[in-house]
Amino acid sequence: MNHKVIGATRNIAIVGPYLSGKTALLESLLSVTGAITRKGNAKDGNTIGDSSPEARDRKMSTEVNAASTEYENVRFTFLDCPGSIEFAQETLNALIGVDAAIVVCEPVTDRTLTLAPLFKFLDDWEIPHLVFVNKIDRACTDETTCGSNFTNIINALKSISSRPIVPHQYPIGHNEKIIGFIDLVTEQAYHYHPGAPADPVPLPEHLKAQENEARQQMLEELANFDDNLLAELLEEINPDAEEITRDLKMELGADLIVPVFIGIAEQDFGVRPLLSALLREAPAPETTAQRRGVIQSDEKVTVQVLKTYYTPQGGKLSLVRIWQGTLADGATLNGIRVNGLYRLNGWQTQSLTHAKAGEIVALGRLEGVNTGDTLTVDRTKSLPKAEILSPVYALAIAPEKRNDEVKMTSALAKILEEDPSLVWQQHGDTHEIILWGQGEIHLKVSLERLRRKYNLPMTTHLPQVPYKETIRKPASAIHGRYKHQSGGHGQFGDVYLDIQPQPRGEGFNFCDRIVGGVVPKQYIPGVEIGVREYLDRGPLGFPVVDVAVTLTNGSYHSVDSSEQAFKQAARLAMQEGMAKCESVLLEPIAKVEIHAPKEFTSKVLQLVSGRRGQILGYESKSNWKGWDTVTAYVPLAEMQDSIVELRSQTMGVGFFHWEFDRLQEVPEPLAKRVLLTTGNGKN
Numbered sequence: 001m002n003h004k005v006i007g008a009t010r011n012i013a014i015v016g017p018y019l020s021g022k023t024a025l026l027e028s029l030l031s032v033t034g035a036i037t038r039k040g041n042a043k044d045g046n047t048i049g050d051s052s053p054e055a056r057d058r059k060m061s062t063e064v065n066a067a068s069t070e071y072e073n074v075r076f077t078f079l080d081c082p083g084s085i086e087f088a089q090e091t092l093n094a095l096i097g098v099d100a101a102i103v104v105c106e107p108v109t110d111r112t113l114t115l116a117p118l119f120k121f122l123d124d125w126e127i128p129h130l131v132f133v134n135k136i137d138r139a140c141t142d143e144t145t146c147g148s149n150f151t152n153i154i155n156a157l158k159s160i161s162s163r164p165i166v167p168h169q170y171p172i173g174h175n176e177k178i179i180g181f182i183d184l185v186t187e188q189a190y191h192y193h194p195g196a197p198a199d200p201v202p203l204p205e206h207l208k209a210q211e212n213e214a215r216q217q218m219l220e221e222l223a224n225f226d227d228n229l230l231a232e233l234l235e236e237i238n239p240d241a242e243e244i245t246r247d248l249k250m251e252l253g254a255d256l257i258v259p260v261f262i263g264i265a266e267q268d269f270g271v272r273p274l275l276s277a278l279l280r281e282a283p284a285p286e287t288t289a290q291r292r293g294v295i296q297s298d299e300k301v302t303v304q305v306l307k308t309y310y311t312p313q314g315g316k317l318s319l320v321r322i323w324q325g326t327l328a329d330g331a332t333l334n335g336i337r338v339n340g341l342y343r344l345n346g347w348q349t350q351s352l353t354h355a356k357a358g359e360i361v362a363l364g365r366l367e368g369v370n371t372g373d374t375l376t377v378d379r380t381k382s383l384p385k386a387e388i389l390s391p392v393y394a395l396a397i398a399p400e401k402r403n404d405e406v407k408m409t410s411a412l413a414k415i416l417e418e419d420p421s422l423v424w425q426q427h428g429d430t431h432e433i434i435l436w437g438q439g440e441i442h443l444k445v446s447l448e449r450l451r452r453k454y455n456l457p458m459t460t461h462l463p464q465v466p467y468k469e470t471i472r473k474p475a476s477a478i479h480g481r482y483k484h485q486s487g488g489h490g491q492f493g494d495v496y497l498d499i500q501p502q503p504r505g506e507g508f509n510f511c512d513r514i515v516g517g518v519v520p521k522q523y524i525p526g527v528e529i530g531v532r533e534y535l536d537r538g539p540l541g542f543p544v545v546d547v548a549v550t551l552t553n554g555s556y557h558s559v560d561s562s563e564q565a566f567k568q569a570a571r572l573a574m575q576e577g578m579a580k581c582e583s584v585l586l587e588p589i590a591k592v593e594i595h596a597p598k599e600f601t602s603k604v605l606q607l608v609s610g611r612r613g614q615i616l617g618y619e620s621k622s623n624w625k626g627w628d629t630v631t632a633y634v635p636l637a638e639m640q641d642s643i644v645e646l647r648s649q650t651m652g653v654g655f656f657h658w659e660f661d662r663l664q665e666v667p668e669p670l671a672k673r674v675l676l677t678t679g680n681g682k683n
Contacts, residue, residue: 008074009358010282011321013095016104017114017652018060018083021134023049025104025265026067026080032271033076035069035345041266049080051346053452054445062087062445063418064094064307066319066344066360072279077343077360079306085117085652086439089421090307092121092386093371097306097321097360100252100282101129102274104265105157107139107149112156113597113651120624123162126255126291128283131157132274136171136262137178146173147210154260161258162625164221168248168259168277169270170214172204181262181270182207184215185248186241192269222247225256245280253283285358292383294323300376301325303333304383306360308371308417310453311347316417317362318369319344323383328354333366333375340364371420389421390657391436392643395443396463397424398433404456408433411454415446422446429466429543439643465637466588467674468663469540471547471581474500478580480573482565492560493569495519495527496553499577502546505662508535512551519554519566526563527551530570539583540675545663549574585671586663588636593629594646595621596654601628603649611638633661 014022026049027039040046045056049065061082068077079098081091095101101122105115122129133139133153140146150171157165172180172189180191180198189207190198203211219239223230226247232239251257261277263270294302307319317340329341329352342349342362355361369375372385399408412435416422423436437443443460450456476498484491502509510528512519519527531549538544554569592613596604601618608615613634621627634642639658646654666674 009077009285009356010074010100010278011077011079011098011285011288011358011360012278012282013079013081013091013098013101014104015081015091015095015101015118016083017106017111020083020104020106021265022083022104023047023061023080025102025132025134025271026065026078028265028268028271029076029078029275030067030069032268032275033069033071035067048346054448057448058441058445060084062090063309064090064319065346066307066362067346068343071275074279075359076275076278079360084441085647085655086437086442088117088438089386089389089419091118092389093420094306095121095127096125096384096386097304098127099285099288100278101127102278103129103131103258104134105131106135107133107153109152109156111651112153112160114653115157116160116597116627117653117655119161123255128252128255130168130252130259130261130277131165132265132270133260133262134265136270137264140171140173140176140178146171146178147207150262151214157258157260160625163256163258164224166218166221166248166257166259167214168218169262169273170207170211171262172207178262178264178269181273182211183273184211184218185244187211187215190273192264192267194267197272198269219244221257222251225251248277249281252281253287289323289357292323294383299325300378300380301327301331301333302381302383303327303363303375304385305366305369305371305373305375308369309362310414310418312453316365316367317342317344317349318364318366318371319360319362320375322355322357322359322361324357326354326356327361331377333363333377334369334373334379336366336369336375338363338366370417389438391421391423391438392656393439393443394434394436394463394640395447395460396430396432397435397447397458397460400457400459407454408456411450411456414454415449418449419446427463427466429468430464432463434463439647462640465674467542467666468545468586468588469538469542469583470504470545470586470663471499471501471578471583473580473582474498475577475580477552478573478577480569480571480576482568482572484565490557490560491562491565491568492557493523493526493562493565493567494555495551495566495569495573497531497570497573497577498550498552499574499581500548500550501581502548504546504664506546508532508545509548510550511548514551514554518556519551520556520561523556523561523563523566524551526566527570529563530567531574533567534571534574534578539578540585541678542585544578544583545586585666585674587666589633589661589664590636590639590658591661592632592634592639592656592658594632594654594656595624595627595629596646596650598626598628600650600654601630604628604630604646604654607642607645607649608632608634611635611642613638634658635664636660 030036055062065080079094139149170182189203302323303320309317341352374383482493535544613632616631618630621629
């Protein structure tokens with residue numbers, strides 16, 4: 001057993017767009033540090049990251065995976081985060097617990113825009129981050145374009161970052177290949193070698209001018225935060241590597257700059273320099289805790305849940321960041337006993353007796369504890385947590401087997417614990433069980449988990465639109481009489497009703513104008529119940545709204561009358577009267593705020609117009625560089641797959657928030673199609 005004392009800890013998130021190579025980078029980091037002897041790959045489904053069956057089936061990350069390794073007497077815990085926008089909640093929840101983030105991207109300038117929301121979150125939370133431009137060989141179409149393409153990438157990153165982008169390295173190309181890099185801090189050139197550290201080589205003569213220009217840009221950015229360095233540059237004094245490294249450490253740790261590194265993760269190129277930079281420049285856990293407002297002198301244990309798992313064996317694991325104190329297995333947090341303390345490597349667990357402040361570990365069986373929760377010995381602290389993303393896509397679900405309805409609620413609760421960006425509801429009008437999430441793939445993965453983990457296969461379809469109906473015309477003195485004789489006491493109820501339309505949004509109103517006791521008071525509630533029951537399904541087949549009904553007259557029998565009889569009489573009167581009131585179909589209208597980069601605003605406006613939307617206007621999105629917000633009214637029927645089109649039109653970064661605004665009459669041609677499709681229109 002390894003009893004080596006670890007001197008320090010660093011918690012690093014690996015984030016970036018789908019297919020940028022995050023999981024490949026994790027495998028490389030674990031390989032070069034000796035944590036694994038053989039690298040896995042997504043094609044073979046044997047990586048430490050993407051360890052869930054859903055991830056391996058799709059060859060994409062669907063949840064956060066934790067892995068630890070040791071390098072230069074420092075324990076690194078890496079959190080490999082999903083790149084798909086549909087699983088962004090996983091990434092945001094994990095980021096609040098790390099000391100720094102590696103943003104992985106490809107060397108394609110047109111795709112850097114997909115990093116904008118991620119950069120915004122990192123800067124809002126002041127999370128130090130650096131960029132690793134993976135697959136850098138794709139930027140080297142020939143020896144002369146390698147450097148210019150890299151410069152274009154730097155400029156593209158600058159356009160989306162509110163922090164200065166600072167290149168840490170410069171590429172060396174040869175014959176359409178990337179063969180090495182120049183460290184801009186030391187001005188030492190290196191050549192890559194597969195499976196081995198890069199070798200130092202003389203700085204190529206033909207790159208000295210480009211290297212000097214790139215280095216000068218780096219120094220000028222650093223000098224914006226260091227008066228001494230600024231003075232040296234003005235006096236044309238070349239600062240030494242130690243001074244530059246000190247500045248990089250200070251400014252990265254304070255989230256003032258974004259250093260950029262390059263490499264090819266699959267071949268381990270650039271991975272060791274990246275690790276060395278994390279050792280030198282990434283902030284310590286104590287620095288992160290201070291930034292979160294955690295006082296290190298307070299020895300009370302404080303942890304925060306970053307991710308909840310239900311393991312294949314059925315046990316609950318909570319991935320937590322320990323912000324302060326030393327946590328022992330068996331301790332009590334928020335009144336709940338910790339049943340197991342583990343270090344994770346994908347699905348593999350290593351039991352621990354205790355863990356110290358700054359570590360990310362997993363705790364067993366914290367029932368009732370959710371992702372984002374803060375846990376202490378005395379419930380005295382609550383740390384900020386990532387905002388839950390608004391749901392944008394829905395499916396109506398039902399168990400394939402009727403007998404599974406009982407266990408569905410419990411299974412859904414566990415799925416929602418694992419993924420807080422899911423929401424489920426039983427719709428009051430359509431009576432469907434609706435599962436809401438961040439997109440079609442997101443929901444399909446969730447449904448696969450229900451099937452695999454809980455043996456709960458589901459059928460799905462798009463949710464019904466909760467149409468309603470109302471009336472245009474009034475009807476007066478509508479007579480309803482219910483008379484039934486079956487031996488013994490009979491049933492008798494007799495009413496006259498006035499039915500009137502109400503202004504939109506006024507709802508239902510019932511009153512009576514009975515004079516002289518022609519309908520005794522004890523039977524009037526039965527009349528209202530009968531009216532309400534009828535309005536659950538009007539002449540068009542939908543719930544009726546914005547209607548006023550008045551009981552004006554009637555008669556009764558001293559023996560045969562009852563509340564039930566008057567309820568039936570009221571239903572008969574409503575059935576006859578509503579047929580005369582000219583029913584119209586209503587649809588729900590949502591008020592929508594759509595957010596997208598300015599270059600896509602015209603496409604967003606076209607999208608709204610193409611979905612029968614009413615555009616209210618657009619303006620710059622507050623605190624979002626280069627983004628617009630379009631506000632509109634859009635029929636709910638047109639929004640079911642709108643997120644798919646919006647993402648298609650905006651490189652995947654557009655998003656929206658919506659809320660119900662009002663009911664509005666459906667245009668007549670469309671109303672006819674709806675009634676034909678639903679088979680409604682008769683009562």
